[in-house]
Amino acid sequence: MSNYQFEVSAFNNLIAFIIGTCIGSFVNVIIHRFPLNESVFHPRSHCRNCKSIIPWYRNIPLLSWLMLRGKCSKCNSEISVIYPLTEFLFGILLMLNNYCQSANLITISPILQKIMSGLLLSILFSLALIDYIYLWVPKSIVNVGIITGLTYQTLFMITTTNIGSLLLASEHIIAAFLGYITFLLISKIGSYIFKKPSMGMGDAKIAALLGAWLGIKGLGLSVWLSFFVSGIIVGVGLILKLIKPGQLIPFGSFLSISGIMVWVLGDKLVVSLILLKPLDFFN
Ligand SMILES: [Zn+2]
Structure with a gap:
């Protein structure tokens, strides 16, 4: 287990935030091109409306959107607020990564731990967004997470x-297999009972990813949190008629976000939050 102190300073936080907005910007590209089967690298960033190439100085995460007031400089068409929001959220997430003391990653160097941790957060964050928007878990992204973790x-x-x-x-290696097999079983039993696919293979892969990175306890906590939160949201959604019975739910998003929470907050804090006793953790 790692016993080092990573010094959190305003400077470190600023650097993490800036790197985070850049990764967020790349995540935006993945989110919008991947499902369309477009290359992530070619063509260069362009306006979705007039197709004009965006020069690098108009492609600075967060700042460019603010300076252009959310409009393309050529055709004046609106650029969705989703873009800067993703960049901002990821900047904050990477800043939180500075405070993360995950005991789940044995490491020799603090910098390596921050890099690995940043990689995991980028993967989970992209998976959460893509499953939410497209109800789809891209194999290549989840595989990168499983393979690097293992x-x-x-x-x-x-x-x-x-x-x-x-x-x-x-x-952690056992947890990866456990996660995969458990979800595979849930999926098979679900299909047998409901006579239609109830849980995708993507969810089983995310569970394997979480197992490899978070271990058995972290995996268990993330899965529990996902079922609990998605259950409440679906229940309320059904009552308010915002969700139709039988509607597909992006369970991969719940798993990914729960995984991020367990990773950043740590097993102990998540357990005390679940027990509604967060103060016990700090005492
Ligand atoms: Zn344009």
Whole structure:
């Protein structure tokens, strides 16, 4: 387990926020091009309406949208507020990453931990948004998350001489399989009972990803939180007639956001929040 102090300063937070808005900007590209089967790198950023290429100085995360007041400089068509909002949210998320003391990642260097943690947050954040917008979990993104998580843990298992690290790493690998198999079973049983697909394979893959990164306890907490929160939202939605019976729910978004919460806040704080005793955590 890592025992180091990452110094959180205003400067570190500013840097994390700026990097976060840049990643957010890239996440925007993924969100809008991936489902259309367009390349993430070509063509360069362009206006969705007039197709004119956006020069780099008009493509600065957050600032450009504010300076252009949300309009394309060529054709004056509106640029959705979703873009700067995604950049802003991700900036905040990466700033929170500075405070995250996740014991789930055994590491030799604080910088490596921040990078790995930032990668995980980028993946979960993109998955949450894409599943919410398109009801779809892109295989390539979730696979990157599973493979990096498992590779990282395996490398640690092979190289460590510390028995604690060895146990933690192997527990994460087991958790990945457990997560996948559990959701596979839920999906099969659901299809059998309801005679139609009730939970996608994408959800099983997100569960594997969460297992690899968060371990058994973190996975269990994230899954519990997802069912609990989605249950409340669907219940209220049905009562208010905002959701139709049988309507598909982006469960992958709930899983991803719960995973982000457990990762950033840590197992203990999430447990005390679930028990509605957040103050116990700080005492
Ligand atoms: Zn335009």
